Every structure is written in structure tokens, then in C-alpha cells.
Amino acid sequence: MISLTIDNKKIEVEEGTTILQAAKACGINIPTLCFLEHFKAEGICRVCVVEVENARTLVASCCTPVSEGMVVHTHSKRVRLSRRLTVELLVSEHDGDCKLCTRNDDCELQELARQMGIVDERFAGEHTASYIDNSTAALERDNGKCIKCRRCVDVCKGIEAVGAISAQGRGFSTVIGPAFGEDLDTVECIQCGQCSAVCPVGSISENSSIEDVWNALDDPEKYVVVQTAPAIRAALGEQFGYPPGTLVTGKMTAALRQMGFNNVFDTNFTADLTIMEEGTELLVRLKNALVEKQEVALPQFTSCCPGWINFAEIYFPQYLDNLSTCKSPQQMFGTILKTYYAEKAGVDPKNMVVVSVMPCTAKKYEAARDEMTDSGFQDVDYVLTTRELSRMIKQASLDFDVLEPEAMDSPFPESSGAADIFANTGGVMEAALRTAYEIVTGRELPMENLHVAPIAGLEGVKSLTVKIEGCVEDWNFLEGVDLKVMVVHSLANVRKMFSEDEWKSYHFIEVMTCPGGCISGGGQPRLTDDSVREKRIEAIYKEDEGKELRKSHDNPYVTKIYEEFLTQPLSEKSHHLLHTDYTPRNNKES
Numbered sequence: 391m392i393s394l395t396i397d398n399k400k401i402e403v404e405e406g407t408t409i410l411q412a413a414k415a416c417g418i419n420i421p422t423l424c425f426l427e428h429f430k431a432e433g434i435c436r437v438c439v440v441e442v443e444n445a446r447t448l449v450a451s452c453c454t455p456v457s458e459g460m461v462v463h464t465h466s467k468r469v470r471l472s473r474r475l476t477v478e479l480l481v482s483e484h485d486g487d488c489k490l491c492t493r494n495d496d497c498e499l500q501e502l503a504r505q506m507g508i509v510d511e512r513f514a515g516e517h518t519a520s521y522i523d524n525s526t527a528a529l530e531r532d533n534g535k536c537i538k539c540r541r542c543v544d545v546c547k548g549i550e551a552v553g554a555i556s557a558q559g560r561g562f563s564t565v566i567g568p569a570f571g572e573d574l575d576t577v578e579c580i581q582c583g584q585c586s587a588v589c590p591v592g593s594i595s596e597n598s599s600i601e602d603v604w605n606a607l608d609d610p611e612k613y614v615v616v617q618t619a620p621a622i623r624a625a626l627g628e629q630f631g632y633p634p635g636t637l638v639t640g641k642m643t644a645a646l647r648q649m650g651f652n653n654v655f656d657t658n659f660t661a662d663l664t665i666m667e668e669g670t671e672l673l674v675r676l677k678n679a680l681v682e683k684q685e686v687a688l689p690q691f692t693s694c695c696p697g698w699i700n701f702a703e704i705y706f707p708q709y710l711d712n713l714s715t716c717k718s719p720q721q722m723f724g725t726i727l728k729t730y731y732a733e734k735a736g737v738d739p740k741n742m743v744v745v746s747v748m749p750c751t752a753k754k755y756e757a758a759r760d761e762m763t764d765s766g767f768q769d770v771d772y773v774l775t776t777r778e779l780s781r782m783i784k785q786a787s788l789d790f791d792v793l794e795p796e797a798m799d800s801p802f803p804e805s806s807g808a809a810d811i812f813a814n815t816g817g818v819m820e821a822a823l824r825t826a827y828e829i830v831t832g833r834e835l836p837m838e839n840l841h842v843a844p845i846a847g848l849e850g851v852k853s854l855t856v857k858i859e860g861c862v863e864d865w866n867f868l869e870g871v872d873l874k875v876m877v878v879h880s881l882a883n884v885r886k887m888f889s890e891d892e893w894k895s896y897h898f899i900e901v902m903t904c905p906g907g908c909i910s911g912g913g914q915p916r917l918t919d920d921s922v923r924e925k926r927i928e929a930i931y932k933e934d935e936g937k938e939l940r941k942s943h944d945n946p947y948v949t950k951i952y953e954e955f956l957t958q959p960l961s962e963k964s965h966h967l968l969h970t971d972y973t974p975r976n977n978k979e980s
Contacts, residue, residue, distance in 0.1 A: 394460040409440055409451035409462055420464055421473065421502055423480075423590055424539040425452045427919045429548060435539055436476050437502065441466045448472055474506045478513060483562070484591070485517035485534030491592045492781070496916065498590035499537060516562070524597055525573035527758045528581035528751040528912075536593040538564050542585035549905060551882035552701070554579040566593075578704045578976070580881075582697035582903045583751030583775075583912020596751045596913055599772040600782055606743040606772070607650040613735075614743045615653040616646050617723045620661065621749040621813035621908040622776050624929040628915040629780030630790040635925030637933055640795020645783045646747075647796060656798045657746070658805030660722040661812045661821070663951070664694060665942035667968055668716045669826045670959035672898055673865075681867045687711035689876075689896040692818050694718040696756035697903030697912075699972065701881050706888060707974030715969040719812065720746050720753055721762050724769030725967045730955045734801065739767055746773045749813070749911030752903070764967050775913025801947065807934030808942045814927045815879040815907035816845040816852060819900040823856065823875070824941045830858060830865040840940055841931070848906055848920060850883040851876065853896070873897055880905050 391402045396413050403412045408431065413420050423435035433450030440451045443461040448469060451462075463469065481503055488494050520534025540557060543566060547553045554577045558565045568577040586594040606614050627636040646654045672690050679686040693699060693714040702710060717725070724746070728739040746753060756762065757770040774782070783790060797803060808824050811817030820842045827835045834840070845852045856873045874895060878884055879902040887893045904911045906923035909930065939945055956964040 392456045392458050392460075394456050394458070394462065396462045397464055403456055405455075407456050409442075409449070409454050409456055409460075410438055412456050413440075413451065413462070413464060418464055420451050421505070422452060423498060423502070423537070424541060426541050426544055426588060429544050432540075435480075435537075437473055439469060439472050439476075440464045441469050470506075474508065477502050477506055478508055478511075480537050481508065482511060482513040482515055483518050484537060485520045486532075486592060491535070492595060492598075493592035497592065498917075500591075518562075523567070523573045525575035526579060526581055526597065527755040528583060528597055528753075529574060529579070529586060529594060530597045531567060531574065531594050532592065533565055533567065535591050536566050537591055538566055539590060540566065541588040541590065542566060542594055545584045545588050549584055549880050549882055550580065550582060550697075550701075550903065551885045552578060552580055555585065580697045580700035580704070580903070581752045581755045582700075584904060585912075586751060587910070587912045587914065587916055587918060590917075596775045596778060597754060598778060599754070599774055600778050600785075602772050603745055603774060603782070604785075606745070611741055612743050613652050613737045613741055614650070614745060615655060615727055615731075616651045616745040616747060617655045617657045617660075617720070617727075618642065618646070618747045619657045619720070619749055619813070619908065620810045620930065620933075621911060621914070621926070622747050622779070623933065624813065624909060624926040625749065625776050625914050626780060627790075629777065630783075633925070634922040635929035637929050638790075639933070640797070641790060641793045642779075643798055644793040644796040645786075645788050645790065648788055648793075649782065649786050651745070653799045654796075655723065655727070655802050656805055656809075657719050657723055658809035658812075659802040659945075659947065660719040660726065661694075661809035662806050662942035662945045662948045663722055663726075663968065664716055664719050664812075664818075665808060665821050665825050666948060666952075666959045667964060668692065668714045669822050669829070669942075671714055671716065672822070673826060673830070674960065676871075676897065677867060680871075689874075689893065689899045690714055692898075692900045694812065694818060695902050695908075696750065696752040698881065698884070698901045700752065700755070701884070701903070703972055703975050705885075709888075710972045710974065713972055715965075715971060717762075717968055717970050718753075718756065719809075720748060720773075721756065721769055721970075722968050724757070724762070725765045726951070728765035728767055728769060729967060730951065731801070739765060742767075743771045744769065746770050747776070747779050748773050749776055749908045749914045750904070751775060751912040753913075761970055764970075775911075776915060777913055780915075801950075804939065804945060804947055805937075806939040806942050806945050807937040808940060809945075810930055810934045810937070813908045813930045814846070815848070815902050816842065816877045816900065817907065817930070818902075819845055819875055819877050819898065821942060822898065825943045827856065827858075828941065829943065830862065830868055831860050832862040833860065839935065845875070845877040845900075846927075848923060850880055851878050851887065853877070875899070879903070879907055 431452035439448040523531040808821035909926040
């Protein structure tokens with residue numbers, strides 16, 4: 391343990407702790423811009439400087455380790471003047487009008503300037519040249535607003551192992567973006583949006599669909615429906631001042647209805663449908679391998695995360711046969727709405743507009759894929775992120791605090807708790823196990839409160855072996871099988887997994903692109919760290935535990951749609967509408 395003093399507070403911390411971490415541990419806030427949790431700090435922005443007695447210069451607290459007897463001052467005059475000067479210089483280069491920026495009142499640079507009392511631009515000079523890149527369906531870049539903190543570079547390389555963007559040039563001429571000044575559509579960007587989730591200013595954001603959705607709502611010829619993903623309900627409240635993890639499902643539904651949507655549906659319904667299709671697909675693969683002795687692509691990978699699909703198609707096309715053929719719940723719902731529901735509601739599907747509210751920017755790209763037209767139309771027309779929805783609610787002048795909670799619409803009003811936990815890393819796997827185990831054995835999954843603890847939480851790679859015993863008729867071929875499952879989140883962990891052969895011994899592997907799963911997707915409220923992730927995850931499990939139905943196969947509305955429309959899982963109709971295939975591609979084809 392190291393003893394030191396910070397702002398007259400004597401504390402002890404473990405050796406190797408940085409000054410920034412030590413200060414946080416004793417309740418002292420040091421402002422930062424370039425710092426990101428879990429990354430090696432480099433002290434690029436110099437906003438976090440502090441004064442250490444007997445040190446010749448101010449030091450960056452994010453990358454300076456504590457030492458025995460150290461005396462630190464975090465807000466001396468010298469420190470305050472240095473920080474202010476740094477922020478003033480950043481503002482002087484920043485080409486952005488705060489009044490018109492989507493990040494107004496949600497901008498870390500603006501907040502720092504406000505905290506430091508900066509009210510005018512003291513250093514009038516050349517601004518960074520603005521160049522707008524909206525070449526991809528998911529993301530928009532504005533180089534003029536970039537402050538070169540390199541957070542986006544860190545997450546793209548370190549979390550997702552993609553490296554689509556990097557620092558080009560030097561000094562004032564530095565540009566953060568694809569190599570050679572190209573647009574994002576020329577490189578292997580998977581459009582996950584983690585760069586936009588950590589950008590402190592408005593330099594990288596989602597490619598907005600807000601005006602398109604308003605235009606659809608204003609068109610009397612259009613029948614506009616909306617579906618909302620499970621992760622939204624545990625995060626949307628943060629945009630209105632609620633603590634992370636506050637469940638706002640009913641208020642969100644009320645807001646959407648008041649905004650003019652003809653119907654408000656829950657994507658959870660097709661999450662339950664996904665479990666029925668994906669779980670059956672896995673069982674069929676296992677039967678073909680164990681009974682028919684066929685060569686089968688195992689393990690089966692989940693396919694509901696579009697960032698992961700993009701990653702697999704670009705970097706690991708040799709394993710595309712291992713992907714489940716199931717569409718994501720978003721795309722399943724789009725197809726169901728423009729076929730089954732359109733007929734029941736008496737709506738011409740050519741006049742139906744399907745809007746999705748998703749935690750993910752890659753969902754925008756997924757909705758625009760050429761193959762997502764099995765309804766005879768584009769299955770999902772527009773995708774809004776959580777952040778975009780909050781802006782629309784504010785544009786509609788709705789007071790979120792006073793909205794009375796409302797229920798989702800029929801004929802898809804109910805979903806299982808298993809569908810809710812799709813939002814969390816490990817959730818898709820847990821939902822699948824709840825159903826598959828009970829189908830095969832006739833008994834409920836033998837886990838406390840149905841939760842599969844070994845595959846929950848924020849560890850990057852998790853695994854579990856489930857012994858299959860006491861199989862019911864038709865599933866005896868699984869008797870005694872040790873079903874091996876794995877859960878991976880953040881694509882850097884996928885690269886590590888593929889670098890070894892152990893993964894090949896598993897039967898089912900869940901992959902999610904974003905840290906913690908969809909609860910910290912690229913379209914969620916900023917800035918998301920582990921403390922926020924944990925609160926959102928806890929809220930999602932609370933939503934699951936509060937439901938009467940906890941397993942996808944118990945959802946009576948899923949049973950009904952099979953009886954009335956799809957016949958059974960993996961039927962010809964369900965295969966046509968709910969399944970897809972994948973294509974190896976490079977950056978020129980993406």
C-alpha cells in the first residue's frame with residue numbers, strides 16, 4: 391500500500407494506482423477528456439493535470455502512478471490556469487456551433503468550458519476544416535468538431551479489434567479517420583458505433599433518421615408502427631435525468647403513442663420467436679451430427695448482433711456456416727409486421743412504415759441490407775437509436791416526467807422475461823438454455839431463479855457445461871451429452887477466441903459486439919462505463935424476474951402465430967420469412 395496526500399486528504403491505495411484513480415477513490419473529481427476506462431492512459435489531452443509537490447512540471451493524473459509520501463494538489467491556481475488554457479485552445483480549434491449541435495448540453499468539451507468559466511473565444515485563429523462523411527448507413531463524421539482525443543481510435547482497435555480509423559498527419563493537421571482521408575465506406579468499418587458512444591463532442595454520431603420518421607408520421611397515407619428493443623427501457627431514462635438502470639418501459643410507450651405512431655410494439659416478441667427458431671436450429675444440428683453422423687457446422691453462433699455479422703462476413707468468412715441462419719429480432723419483426731400483422735390489421739404493406747428503436751447503430755445498416763426484403767418490401771424502414779428517440783420526444787414537447795405508463799399494443803402485447811435479457815451479455819444464451827433444456831428433458835433448467843450465473847456479468851469470455859440427463863422421447867440421442875456453451879462480448883475477445891482451437895469443442899456460442907451487450911450499444915446514452923453497464927444489466931434482470939412468463943416457449947402469442955401463420959419452427963414459411971444467409975465481403979462490397 392502507498393500512503394499519499396491529495397488536497398489535504400491522507401489516503402492509502404495499492405501500488406500501481408494512478409493519481410486519477412486515487413483521487414476518485416476518495417471522492418475527488420479530476421476532469422478528463424481523452425481518458426477511457428480499461429485503456430492504458432497516455433495523457434494526450436492534458437486536461438487532467440495536477441500539481442505534485444517537488445515535481446518540476448504539472449503531471450497528467452491519468453498516467454502518473456502514486457508514490458510513497460506524494461503530496462498532490464488537484465485545483466491549485468497553477469492547475470486551474472493550465473486546464474483552462476488547454477480547454478481554451480481546444481475550443482479555438484473546434485469548428486462547431488453549440489447552438490445547433492446535436493450534442494448541445496451533452497458535450498464534454500462544452501461542459502468543461504462551462505465549469506472553467508470560459509465565456510468567450512480568447513484565441514481567435516484557424517479552425518479545423520469541416521468535412522462531413524455520411525457514407526455509411528449507421529454513422530456520420532464531422533472532422534471539424536474533432537478534438538483529436540483518440541478515444542474512438544482506442545475503442546475501434548482495442549475493444550472491437552477493427553482499426554477502421556486512426557490518426558492521420560501531425561500537429562494541427564492531424565485528422566482522425568480512415569487511412570488516406572477516405573470515407574468510412576471504403577474501410578472495414580462494422581458500423582457498431584462504439585466510436586460515437588465515446589466521442590466527447592459531436593464529431594462522430596449516428597446517421598440520423600429523425601426527419602424521415604417525422605415525415606412518415608406526418609403523412610396521412612402512411613400507417614406507422616414502432617418496435618422497441620429491450621435495452622432501451624433500461625437506458626432511455628438517463629436522457630431525461632433518471633439514474634442509470636431506471637426502467638421506463640411504460641413512459642416510453644406513452645411517449646411513442648403521443649408522438650403519433652399507430653402502434654407501439656415490443657421487439658421482445660420476436661426475441662421469443664428467435665429463441666424458438668434458433669434453439670430448434672441448434673437441436674437439429676446436434677441431431678444431424680450425433681444421429682445422422684453428418685458433417686455439421688458446429689458450434690452454432692448466435693446471429694442477432696449485426697456488428698458481429700459484419701465482422702464475421704469481413705474477417706472470418708470461413709466460419710459463416712457456423713452462424714445461425716436466424717434473422718435478428720428486429721428484422722423478424724419487420725417481416726412479421728408487413729405480412730402477418732398487415733393482413734390482420736387490414737393495412738396495405740406498401741403503406742406501412744416500420745420504425746425500430748434500437749441501442750445499436752449497426753441496426754441501421756442491417757435494416758438497409760438488400761436481403762432484408764422477405765416481406766416483399768423493405769422489412770424495417772427506419773432505425774432510431776436511444777439518443778435519437780430522446781431527441782424526438784423533446785421535439786414533440788412531451789414532459790417525460792409526467793407521462794402515465796401505458797402498455798404495448800396487441801396482438802403482440804406480451805413477451806417473456808427471457809426476451810428481456812437479450813439486452814445483456816449472456817442473455818441470449820440464457821434464454822436459449824431455458825427453452826432448449828426444458829424441451830429436451832421436460833424439466834425446468836436447474837438454475838437458481840432460472841439465472842445462469844456463470845455466463846452473466848462483464849467478463850469478456852464466459853463458458854458453461856450443462857449435463858443433459860433424463861431426456862424425453864425424441865431427444866434420447868442427447869442423453870448424457872455435456873452441452874458446452876460460451877459467451878463472448880467485444881470483438882477483440884472474438885479474435886482471441888479464433889486464435890486458438892478450443893472454441894471448436896463447443897456446441898453453442900453467443901457473440902455480442904459491444905461491451906456488456908446491447909445495454910451499452912453504440913446508440914445508447916453517453917458515456918457508458920462499467921458502473922453504468924452494471925446498473926442497466928441489473929434493471930434488465932429485474933424486468934425479467936418481474937414477469938409471469940420467464941421462458942420463450944411459454945409465450946402464448948408465440949404459440950398463436952405458429953398456429954395461425956408460421957406452422958412450426960423451421961417450417962418452410964418461417965425459413966423464408968425469419969431466416970437469411972451471409973456473404974463473404976470486403977470493404978469494396980460492404
